[in-house]
Amino acid sequence: xxxxxxxxxxxxxxxxxxxxxxxxxxxxxxxxxxxxxxxxxxxxxxxxxxxxxxxxxxxxxxxxxxxxxxxxxxxxxxxxxxxxxxxxxxxxxxxxxxxxxxxxxxxxxxxxxxxxxxxxxxxxxxxxxxxxxxxxxxxxxxxxxxxxxxxxxxxxxxxxxxxxxxxxxxxxxxxxxxxxxxxxxxxxxxxxxxxxxxxxxxxxxxxxxxxxxxxxxxxxxxxxxxxxxxxxxxxxxxxxxxxxxxxxxxxxxxxxxxxxxxxxxxxxxxxxxxxxxxxxxxxxxxxxxxxxxxxxxxxxxxxxxxxxxxxxxxxxxxxxxxxxxxxxxxxxxxxxxxxxxxxxxxxxxxxxxxxxxxxxx
Amino acid sequence: xxxxxxxxxxxxxxxxxxxxxxxxxxxxxxxxxxxxxxxxxxxxxxxxxxxxxxxxxxxxxxxxxxxxxxxxxxxxxxxxxxxxxxxxxxxxxxxxxxxxxxxxxxxxxxxxxxxxxxxxxxxxxxxxxxxxxxxxxxxxxxxxxxxxxxxxxxxxxxxxxxxxxxxxxxxxxxxxxxxxxxxxxxxxxxxxxxxxxxxxxxxxxxxxxxxxxxxxxxxxxxxxxxxxxxxxxxxxxxxxxxxxxxxxxxxxxxxxxxxxxxxxxxxxxxxxxxxxxxxxxxxxxxxxxxxxxxxxxxxxxxxxxxxxxxxxxxxxxxxxxxxxxxxxxxxxxxxxxxxxxxxxxxxxxxxxxxxxxxxxx
DNA sequence: CGGTAAACCGTAAACGTTTACCAAGAAGCA
DNA sequence: TGCTTCTTGGTAAACGTTTACGGTTTACCG
Numbered sequence: 001x002x003x004x005x006x007x008x009x010x011x012x013x014x015x016x017x018x019x020x021x022x023x024x025x026x027x028x029x030x031x032x033x034x035x036x037x038x039x040x041x042x043x044x045x046x047x048x049x050x051x052x053x054x055x056x057x058x059x060x061x062x063x064x065x066x067x068x069x070x071x072x073x074x075x076x077x078x079x080x081x082x083x084x085x086x087x088x089x090x091x092x093x094x095x096x097x098x099x100x101x102x103x104x105x106x107x108x109x110x111x112x113x114x115x116x117x118x119x120x121x122x123x124x125x126x127x128x129x130x131x132x133x134x135x136x137x138x139x140x141x142x143x144x145x146x147x148x149x150x151x152x153x154x155x156x157x158x159x160x161x162x163x164x165x166x167x168x169x170x171x172x173x174x175x176x177x178x179x180x181x182x183x184x185x186x187x188x189x190x191x192x193x194x195x196x197x198x199x200x201x202x203x204x205x206x207x208x209x210x211x212x213x214x215x216x217x218x219x220x221x222x223x224x225x226x227x228x229x230x231x232x233x234x235x236x237x238x239x240x241x242x243x244x245x246x247x248x249x250x251x252x253x254x255x256x257x258x259x260x261x262x263x264x265x266x267x268x269x270x271x272x273x274x275x276x277x278x279x280x281x282x283x284x285x286x287x288x289x290x291x292x293x294x295x296x297x298x299x300x301x302x303x304x305x306x307x308x309x310x311x312x313x314x315x316x317x318x319x320x321x322x323x324x325x326x327x328x329x330x331x332x333x334x335x336x337x338x339x340x341x342x343x344x345x346x347x348x349x350x351x352x353x354x355x356x357x358x359x360x361x
Numbered sequence: 362x363x364x365x366x367x368x369x370x371x372x373x374x375x376x377x378x379x380x381x382x383x384x385x386x387x388x389x390x391x392x393x394x395x396x397x398x399x400x401x402x403x404x405x406x407x408x409x410x411x412x413x414x415x416x417x418x419x420x421x422x423x424x425x426x427x428x429x430x431x432x433x434x435x436x437x438x439x440x441x442x443x444x445x446x447x448x449x450x451x452x453x454x455x456x457x458x459x460x461x462x463x464x465x466x467x468x469x470x471x472x473x474x475x476x477x478x479x480x481x482x483x484x485x486x487x488x489x490x491x492x493x494x495x496x497x498x499x500x501x502x503x504x505x506x507x508x509x510x511x512x513x514x515x516x517x518x519x520x521x522x523x524x525x526x527x528x529x530x531x532x533x534x535x536x537x538x539x540x541x542x543x544x545x546x547x548x549x550x551x552x553x554x555x556x557x558x559x560x561x562x563x564x565x566x567x568x569x570x571x572x573x574x575x576x577x578x579x580x581x582x583x584x585x586x587x588x589x590x591x592x593x594x595x596x597x598x599x600x601x602x603x604x605x606x607x608x609x610x611x612x613x614x615x616x617x618x619x620x621x622x623x624x625x626x627x628x629x630x631x632x633x634x635x636x637x638x639x640x641x642x643x644x645x646x647x648x649x650x651x652x653x654x655x656x657x658x659x660x661x662x663x664x665x666x667x668x669x670x671x672x673x674x675x676x677x678x679x680x681x682x683x684x685x686x687x688x689x690x691x692x693x694x695x696x697x698x699x700x701x702x703x704x705x706x707x708x709x710x711x712x713x714x715x716x717x718x719x720x721x722x
Numbered sequence: 723c724g725g726t727a728a729a730c731c732g733t734a735a736a737c738g739t740t741t742a743c744c745a746a747g748a749a750g751c752a
Numbered sequence: 753t754g755c756t757t758c759t760t761g762g763t764a765a766a767c768g769t770t771t772a773c774g775g776t777t778t779a780c781c782g
Binding site for chain 1: 481485626629648653654
């Protein structure tokens, strides 16, 4: 507010300006700014006053250069354009700032080349830790992180390495619940649209689905398992493949919600109804899932949970709590029943029309 | 690849290591890394070789500290969770990396306090320029950017200031096209669901809508103009308000696509059909718009265009091409007709059922 | 009242680059 | 051959912080 501090110099003000205005040394200013407790209260007050008056902002790069800590956390995701990730990013950032960290974002678009670029940026900007929320990473990149002593956390099991750790997701709970729900409704042939092959978590989801089928006493029809890529287009295309089949499943589970929305669209174009003609279950429970028409039954995986656990994991290792290699934290999943699941057509006995109306929330 | 370089030192390698391995001075290494042309080809080759062998990555913060350029562009958006922004961000980043820049992301969530924090981060990290793609910013923050000599670009007209500039969006073209389309179908009372009041671009969209109505010879019914907030929930709530009205519009235009999707949901819940009971037009044309059920008629505003123009604007001013205050570049909008618009119920003469089927793409 | 310990603060040396300036060698010209 | 002019590489001084170290003051105890 005080403007008398001079002729509004265009030159940026630094710690020396603050020091001289407060009548102390730069070391003291630094200590005050870093909340070092051993500085006298009156000096501290003078410093803060000077900081206010001069609108002083410390230079992050100088700080990072000498201290060796950037207070930056890297976050590498698959595709920022898939709504699941913005939700994740938001939570991750929230968790990070709570501890005084900022985030550096990277999006791989499922390309190894881009992943390498992202990793390189993270290294160059000297992030203190990295969360990798997409497919696996080449070993030589992990070597680099290790060489620079930066901890890494993955989603889903990753190769055991000195500085890397992972978050375990209990896919089984939710997915199993999903097929049980379908079986309970009378479905006997259930299709699955997977994610991109390279994405580890997608592979796990598919394997878990297969396992659930087995447990439920159904056997998998290979033709009903088709590969998607976690996008709207991929879901649409995959469903079209399924529709081209002679014999078709009566229900479809999808590796993520975007795929399911693509499926809904394919069905709409084919003039088919959900859940009358096909039952549909997604995965992730993005906010949008509540808003599709009809609202999507899906498996919820809390991205808040994931984000929090990821940064906690990273930070605890930064504090030297070590351990870390094994992941203690388990992320839960569970089924959210909305309106894309119903009895299969062929199984319908009497009350055919009423199945659409069951608005479970 | 070559591992003989020593016992895999955990210490990070710096420019000195490269220099000594290549048998040159650090100045030469620096020159090589920065592609300064006056360095001898054979030395240059030796340096690159050493860089390869040592996996050397320059320290960005040291670089930035001394050169005064961070090669970082700030991007402040409203809400990362609104799919329009990820698409924007992706394009912005693409454009930035093309010129060797990286981006620092900030999301305000429509809160002035958060905006201030974002701006502060940008300043601290010493971004070379900032694009502000959300509501206006407090003057004192602009002062800070000016004091630090960092150029700013806004979307939509902003106060004229030495270092700030803006992108002009031709809202009128698309929105006018939208109401003309509706009028052509026979609609006479058209409602509008706006964005958050504080968002300048939202205010402009609403004003433009009103202007288009006037031009079309219709008069605005105040009760049909309701405030949303550019989210799914906001759209749903706003539509519920409209549905509670005694007399209702036959068509609704929305300030963005998320709002329109919320509206579709509200209509679905009320067991009303689009476009039979209500025609609906969105704004933005996010990728998802093609996938709603039915697919959304909307006004396209190319975020690729916006992103490219924003970084070009920033970079040209960084290069000192100056000028800049006035925005030469105009971003166009145009209507994309899909399946949420049709004749109003009351105006339907004979072929009522067929209107749904007109699949224009 | 003298001496020791504790509490604070300032000086200066890092941190890893870029870059202005200078020196040395090569090449061209008389 | 000797002098000038390029060319090219190296030396060293920044950049804005943090922090180890040492020095000065104050407090406390005998």
